Amino acid sequence: MSVTNGRKKVGFIGLGIMGRSMAGHILDGGHELHVYNRTRSKADELVARGAIWHDTAGDVAAACDVVITIVGYPKDVEETYLGAGGIVEQAKAGTILIDMTTSSPTLAGEIAAKAAEKGVSVLDAPVSGGDIGARAAKLSIMVGGTEEAFAAALPLFQLMGENIVHQGGPGAGQHTKMCNQIAIAATMLAVSESLAYAKASGLDAKRVLSSIGTGAASSFLLNNLGPKMLNDDYAPGFYVHHFIKDMSIAIAEAERMKLDLPALALAKQLYEKLAAGGFGEEGTQAIFRVYGN
Template sequence: MNATDERKKVGFIGLGIMGRSMAGHILEGGHELHVYNRTRAKAGKLVGRGAIWHDSAGDVAAACDVVITIVGYPKDVEETYLGAGGIIERARAGTILIDMTTSSPTLAVTIAEKAAGKGLSAMDAPVSGGEGGARAGTLSIMVGGEEGAFNAALPLFRLMGETIAHQGGPGAGQHTKMSNQIAIAATMLAVSESLSYARAAGLDAKHVLSSIGTGAASSFLLNGLGPKMLDGDYAPGFYVHHFLKDMSIAITEAERMKLDLPALALAKRLYEKLVADGYGEEGTQAIFRAYGN
């Protein structure tokens, strides 16, 4: 932390595959870290490094200047913020609230409105970059909310991410993340079909990657997840069931805007089958299974 940065009491709620690394960067940045997670054991290493444990999200909110959440699903976000004894009820006036869960844009607007009514500032700030980006502190952070709150939180965002953009008012961060997930959904199918075609043609698919991975088809998904597909490495950097949640949110919002997204709809159906077949805890690259691999 730079000498010009103010040391804050920062709450972090949700210490899963992404949150534990993100919270660690806040602690390394010199801030007083307060934590809560439904499974306390996941907070053990952070507490061992000096983080302060609380028994509820509301208790964290009551103790902190800034509260950051990254939990599983929109229903978890709603309960954590709007439930009895939750963040909005317990936070002190002037507290900045930052939800980094990929969640519903409509819910983000509701939370911001409820927060404003209590003298709080709430932002939606979902991230992209997966577990690797969380560990390295290189996440892309897409922020919706008031510009003043964004500027106040920017030193914290910089501890967790590399590309940080204020996209607009409440909900804008979530809409940006939906755009990101829609692009990923279609690209994951394209990568799977490309490599399946290479194999069916009798080619060395990894050798094919060395050619097409540097041409117009080049992408993080092709070059980063393509080799894992070919190796049958489906360990999660981002869970299938979480990605399916994101696609469901995107389709709901698209329908609300009367927008037809056929590639997204197809990807959602294939990922739903993947979950039904028992692969929901694998990484998103497991969609390669849908092509007989």
């Protein structure tokens, strides 16, 4: 089934900090939007704009040509897709299912195999860019699944993001997202330690950022989250507890591949310490608190 031309019935399940914006772009793109979320009030704005509410995720799947999900944890993904009355059970042959949750690569493969038995295509398509990227439709989207399903879904991806890359077969999108999260984990520690050192040495840390932010150390995290750290701005663009979930998935997959990732293990340990202190609902830049700030 192609979504290249015309208005399609698109389901969107999971209307959290990123999902609401992403679903809004689908609606703005002229498609008939069907929605479900565990907390119904989060769908109110979209329904007021013309989206159609359903009482279950399975009901959304039964009504749509394409179903997109972005839910919390792998257990939520598994229940939503493979549970009784869930998406795979209710989807019609020819439907394209797209999971944009950061989830387990192994689970992505299992869902794709189950859906294929019904003639249903599945793409695992996690994203990077946080709430800012979601609002601006500038997400990086990493996609696993068949080339045919990717080509069919590309016009929808283009409504939500800019850097959209097909990485390979089922699970490849999730593996790519793990690479992304591993790089972020170590970089967040490096940014925090750099700024903690600047403050301890008596430097003006904001002035330090103006120098190192354009040199070899320059990065999105340094230049965008570094100033937030120095301003004690820990509002979430991406929650600490969700990042811990992602790191846990990456470590489990690395262990399965017999790969040792010590920097990732340290980052997870420090973020867990942060969450244990009551800061799990803050943004990932709150790791700066661990360094005495």
